[in-house]
Amino acid sequence: MGVLTAAELNYLVFRYLQESGFIHAAFTLGYEAGIHKGGIDGNAVPPGALITVVQKGLHYIELESNTEENDEEIEKDFALLEPLEIITKDVEELQQLVKKRKRERSQTDREKDKGKEKERNEEHERRPGGERERDRHDKEKEQVREKDKSEKDREHEKEKEKEKQHTERIDKVKHEEDSLAGGGPTPMDVSVTAQEICSTDVTVLEGHSSEVFACAWSPTGSLLASGSGDSTARIWTIPDGPCGSSMQSSLPGVHVLKHFKGRTNEKSKDVTTLDWNGEGTLLATGSYDGQARIWSRDGELKQTLFKHKGPIFSLKWNKKGDFLLSGSVDKTAIVWDTKTWECKQQFEFHSAPTLDVDWRNNNSFATCSTDNMIYVCKIGEQRPVKAFSGHQSEVNAIKWDPTGSFLASCSDDWTAKIWSMKQDKCVFDFKEHTKEIYTIRWSPTGPGTNNPNQQLLLASASFDSTIKLWEVEQGRLLYSLAGHRQPVYSVAFSPDGEYLASGSLDQCLHIWSVKEGRILKTYRGTGGIFEVCWNKEGSKIAACFSNNTVCVMDFRM
Structure with missing residues (x-):
């Protein structure tokens, strides 16, 4: 692997x-x-x-x-x-460790000094006046011990207070989660029986020579794109028939999108992100070399966009398709004019790497960063139109709801938050996760969607191995989905909003019933899963793995 x-x-x-x-x-x-x-x-x-x-x-x-x-x-x-x-x-924890180990080292040194002191005392006792000399040394040692004890007590009290605060926070999280879950459906248990998807019913796409980090279905056809650490992206044509091992021999040719010429193990040009335009005619890829590339559906390189000075980690087309948005480690976001492929505007508001970007509408968008900040920007404006502060650690992902009314964010501070342009503070602050939250997704439901009669939900996936479903009208936890055993890297709602797919480092892909909060089907792969996605009909699911493969399976209930 x-x-x-x-x-x-x-x-x-x-x-x-x-x-x-x-x-x-x-x-x-x-x-x-x-x-x-x-x-x-x-x-x-x-x-x-x-x-x-x-x-x-x-x-x-x-x-x-x-x-x-x-x-x-x-x-x-x-x-x-x-x-x-x-x-x-983090820095505070490291500073505490340094202080603690300094004290331990000092204690060790004092123990050594004590041994040397004992030897000196014994020597003094063998000499005239040794008793008086030993008394003086004993007095000095006692003064040092008292001073050390006082300092140690103060440090100990500080540590106890910090530990108490941490424990209270954990207890609060558990209490709130128990309270919320107790009033409704109970969290899932991994032992709940789910239908196993057999490997013979899965089409395995092979060809990448390194981990596959990203995958995305074309919005208008049967094309599936994948991006890998082997410095290539690939466009696969997936037949309409049933998936399975028998399909693999009859797969049409794959288009290999090479991101550089030379050795195939050059890691600095990993494909980190990709996105189709709304018409499914162009694929944009972002790379660790800081360049964005535009490809036709048959794998022809159309444009290479140079301006970022660091790896690109997020790349999004707007709905109209006239602008492409990119976010980079160089702390900036760039809007590219897709008619001229020139930089329309570069936004330099963050003080640290930009981790994610997302369009609100055709000319405004949000960005998030490791500087804990979220900015809402608009093309033509030289300053952010809104700045959201409230996260206590880096913000990993942001997503606007289907109507652009609410912005969801998730962070290493264990929280997911929902923001509104109408106020500065977050509308809801979800604190029920117990580790970092890696990604979030809105359901394609509610007013303004193809599923207007279903309630709008937010899914958050965390390193605590759980997925949580939030009902956002009242800001409450609907389900805690606890079927994975390792960090969950990706979640995706089906187009009808009735199902949720999740992929984890535990090598399992689960398909959940949103209405019932339980696992319906499970596929056990042979590598960690970095991303899962549904085709536009909701009939097939793709997942990309750390064992260099992409798997495609049918979904029927």
């Missing part, structure tokens, strides 16, 4: 930091860890998580800026930390 190795990830991070001018011992430790946010040993690294490694290294710029110690002392502090801790803990 092809995976992104620690060495390869280290090289990527090193190159990015080196080109950005960051050379520090802290980053060297970060490289050694070689894991991703919420990662599990042995699983591949999705593109959206690569930025986390970079950011956790950048945390050390903040850590360094908040200390008055000299370079030599800072290097000693870094040496007290383990590589894994550097990219899995």
Whole structure:
């Protein structure tokens, strides 16, 4: 199974930091860890998580800026930390660890000094006047112990208070979740029987030579696009007939969209994101090399868009198709005019990498970043038309509801929030997850959709292995779906809004009944799942895997 190795990830991070001018011992430790946010040993690294490694290294710029110690002392502090801790803990936690280990080191040193002191005392006792000398040393030691004890007590009290606050937060989360779930349907249990989708009923698309990070169905036909760490995207034609292993031998040719010429293992040009235009005639791909590329449906390269100075992690066409929006690690978002393929406007509001972008309508959109901020922007405006602050950590994803009335966001601070242009503070603050929330999706239901008689729902997928369904009219938890055993990276509603597909690092794809909150079908693959998507009819589901494959299966009830 092809995976992104620690060495390869280290090289990527090193190159990015080196080109950005960051050379520090802290980053060297970060490289050694070689894991991703919420990662599990042995699983591949999705593109959206690569930025986390970079950011956790950048945390050390903040850590360094908040200390008055000299370079030599800072290097000693870094040496007290383990590589894994550097990219899995925030600055405050790291500072606490440094303080704790400094105290432990001081205690060890004192123990050593105590041993030496004992030897000296014994020597003094063998000499004239040794008793008086020992008394003086005992008095000095007692003073030192009292001082150390006082400092230790103060630190201990601080730690106890912080631990108490953390425990209260966890208890509150559990209490609220129990209360909400207790008044309605109970959370799903993984043991609930679901229909197993047999491997013989699944078409496996092979050809990629590295993890497949993204997949998307054309909105107008039977074409399926996939983007991979092998620096290619592919366009597959999926026949209308039933899926299965027997279909694989009769699949039409696949179009391979090569993103560079040369060695096929050059990791700096991973395809990180892709999106079809509304007519299904053009496919846009974003790459780790900072370039966006436009392809025809038969795989012909139409345009290459140069302006970003860092990896692109989000790429979206507006509904009209006259503008393409991209968000990058270089902290900016760019609107491209699809008639001239020139930069219409570059938006430079964030102070850290841009992680996601989403159109509200044909000329306004939102962006989110690792700087914890969300901005709503409009073409032609030089400043944000709205700034939403409230998240306490990086904002991983944002999505407008089908009518553009509400904006949902999710973050590493364990919360999902819903915002309105009519107010500055969030309308709802959902705190029931117990780990980072990786992605969110609105249901295609409610007023202004093809399913106007169904209520509007929001799904959030988290590293706590659960998916939560929120009823947004009253802002309450409808279901907690607990069928996965590892972080959930992707969720997608069926076009009719009645079903939800989810994919996880536990290698399982689940299909849930939205109405009943239970698993209906399950497919067990052989790799972590990075994305799931439905075709426009809702009759087929695709999923992309860390074992270099894309799987397609039928859905019938």
